[in-house]
Amino acid sequence: MDAKRKDIHNSDIPALCRACEARHRGVCGALSTDQLVNLNKHATRKRVDSGIELIGETEQADSYANIISGVVKLTKMMADGRQQIVGLQFAPDFLGRPFRSDSGITADAATEVNVCSFPRTMIERMIRETPELEHKLLEQTLKELDEARDWMLTLGRKTASEKVASFLYLIATHVDPELDSDSVSFELPLTRSDIADFLGLTIETVSRQLTKLRKDGVIVIQNNRQVDIPDMNRLAERASQ
Incomplete structure (x- = not known):
């Protein structure tokens, strides 16, 4: 029996988490059952319409989120107002940059997006307490770096x-x-x-x-x-x- 099937039948895990892709392929896979229960108490699920801004480039972040479904586009803006799409994020990517005062990018819903958001302070505390979570976030960061390098090749050659x-x-x-x-x-x-x-x-x-x-x-x-x-x-x- 695979891990996802076990979760579905584990009554200790919050119902919203059992079939969630972020639980099985995303950063929440690094959390224990007790941590999931605690995080779920403070989590907020929401649907965001296409075109709505999720994170502002200079905005002070007070929460992070897992993308549950949909596509998020990441953009950078120049001083004269010109902007460039610099990346895309998909489920179950983690949205946000822990331990930074701002995100450095603008994140907009490219399609209708469903996210599960959590308080910034809680996630940053969990990162300090859980090496596996820190490892998962590092894995995602390196994956995004590899994809960015591949995209540089696409654009340049x-x-x-x-x-x-x-x-x-x-x-x-x-x-x-x-x-x-x-x-x-x-x-x-x-x-x-x-x-x-x-x-x-x-x-x-x-x-x-x-x-x-x-x-x-x-x-x-x-x-x-x-x-x-x-x-x-x-x-x-x-x-x-």
């Missing part, structure tokens, strides 16, 4: 076609991280304008490359946002993964 395919591959693999089939379907979490911003391309170039991938049978676009990938290997080849 790949063609426009490879960039768009890489973006679709990124979304597909995060929508279903335990992908056990050759196909996957998802709704694009970003507008064409945001995709262009994220990839350093024009909106017209993004649209042309999506059309080319569709005509070549690499993707199927059901409507403006719904995308089907019939063969992940073909998409990976087009993305030069």
Whole structure:
């Protein structure tokens, strides 16, 4: 019996935590049952509509959160008001930067997002008391660093076609991280304008490359946002993964 199945049948673990992906793949997996019970008493679940700001770049953070579902986009703003999407976060990523007075980025809900938030002071105390939690957060930080380096390669060396395919591959693999089939379907979490911003391309170039991938049978676009990938290997080849 796997850990997730055990949790579902463990009456000591709070009901909201038993089937939560953050409990099994996220930072909460490092917490004991007693810690989960204590954290659950102070946790707040909330749904955030697309386009709503979750964290301001210079905002003093008084809470952190696990992303339960949806996609969060991270942006940096320049002094003249120009901004750049610098990353995406998915369930069950941890949202926030412990032991910093501010986040250094703006986090907006790219889609409808469900989060489970906790007081900053409680999480920082748990980090000090629980090496496993600190280890989990370090793992996520290093994972984000690796992804940022991979994205630097995408932006700096790949063609426009490879960039768009890489973006679709990124979304597909995060929508279903335990992908056990050759196909996957998802709704694009970003507008064409945001995709262009994220990839350093024009909106017209993004649209042309999506059309080319569709005509070549690499993707199927059901409507403006719904995308089907019939063969992940073909998409990976087009993305030069």
